Amino acid sequence: MSQVSYARYGKDNIRLYKVDKDEKNGIQTVTEMTVCSLLEGDIETSFTEADNSVIVATDTQKQTTYILAKQNPINPPELFAAILGEHFVKTYSHIHAAHIKIIQHRWTRMIIDGKPHPHSFYRDSDETRVVEAVAREGKGIDIRTKIEKLLVLKSTGSAFHGFHRDEYTQLGETWDRILSTEVEAGWKWKTFKNVDEVRKVDFNAVWKAARDITLKTFAEDDSASVQATMYKMCDQILACAPLVDTVDYSLPNKHYFEIDLSWHKGLKNTGKDATVFAPQSNPNGLIQCTVTRKFKSKL
Numbered sequence: 001m002s003q004v005s006y007a008r009y010g011k012d013n014i015r016l017y018k019v020d021k022d023e024k025n026g027i028q029t030v031t032e033m034t035v036c037s038l039l040e041g042d043i044e045t046s047f048t049e050a051d052n053s054v055i056v057a058t059d060t061q062k063q064t065t066y067i068l069a070k071q072n073p074i075n076p077p078e079l080f081a082a083i084l085g086e087h088f089v090k091t092y093s094h095i096h097a098a099h100i101k102i103i104q105h106r107w108t109r110m111i112i113d114g115k116p117h118p119h120s121f122y123r124d125s126d127e128t129r130v131v132e133a134v135a136r137e138g139k140g141i142d143i144r145t146k147i148e149k150l151l152v153l154k155s156t157g158s159a160f161h162g163f164h165r166d167e168y169t170q171l172g173e174t175w176d177r178i179l180s181t182e183v184e185a186g187w188k189w190k191t192f193k194n195v196d197e198v199r200k201v202d203f204n205a206v207w208k209a210a211r212d213i214t215l216k217t218f219a220e221d222d223s224a225s226v227q228a229t230m231y232k233m234c235d236q237i238l239a240c241a242p243l244v245d246t247v248d249y250s251l252p253n254k255h256y257f258e259i260d261l262s263w264h265k266g267l268k269n270t271g272k273d274a275t276v277f278a279p280q281s282n283p284n285g286l287i288q289c290t291v292t293r294k295f296k297s298k299l
């Protein structure tokens with residue numbers, strides 16, 4: 001005998017595009033996203049007894065996504081995810097949780113002859129804004145926002161020395177190295193009671209602040225290590241976003257190796273003379289951390 005211990009189901013890779021047309025000035029604004037909707041609830045019998053009566057079809061979840069996108073703003077994606085999640089939980093009494101993931105793709109407005117173009121855009125990078133929302137019946141809405149695939153590099157201003165050494169250590173110390181990573185940064189919001197509470201939050205401002213902090217700290221920090229630099233990023237995001245409970249980063253250390261070319265006519269290409277490097281695809285370092293506010297003692 002067996003039983004279902006956990007199940008959820010829904011539609012993944014729902015592609016969605018919405019244009020907002022400002023009739024007054026002719027300016028159009030576009031948003032493109034990929035949505036995943038997964039529902040949880042009293043659905044065990046659909047697995048164990050072929051009871052389809054409890055299934056809100058995955059096609060229905062897709063159609064609902066389109067209809068709610070027509071009836072509501074889809075920007076910020078945090079709000080749209082909350083609207084969609086709350087809809088499923090409120091509409092179907094046997095559905096107790098909805099997991100909505102949104103990947104927002106970049107469409108950056110073109111600048112033509114120095115002026116923002118009213119209706120033309122370009123994809124300036126693979127970077128995405130990712131939102132994961134969970135609406136739970138009677139328990140509110142949990143939201144996490146992420147920056148993914150933001151590729152950065154600095155050609156100096158990074159060191160790595162003083163690390164633990166023993167008989168397994170070969171790596172030399174460096175006071176000047178290349179630092180490159182593909183930023184994955186996330187921040188978890190406090191639990192919201194409902195969509196009305198979600199509506200009041202300026203998610204776009206926090207996303208911009210987190211992204212600006214990431215780039216500015218990466219560029220300006222005299223980096224002692226990936227660990228030390230990423231902690232500074234987390235600390236600043238927590239300081240500027242009171243509704244955010246935790247911040248986390250996952251940073252691959254994308255190595256660039258020096259190449260000794262002295263075998264060729266004594267060419268100098270190491271240490272301070274290094275200008276030609278070999279970018280490495282693997283293996284790579286991977287540094288992850290989650291940072292929260294320190295608990296303040298009332299004493």
Ligand SMILES: O=c1[nH]c(=O)c2[nH]c(=O)[nH]c2[nH]1
Nearest residue numbers: 160171224225226227253285
């Ligand atoms: O910033 C770094 N952190 C590490 O933990 C590490 N380990 C390593 O080999 N290089 C680096 N760089």
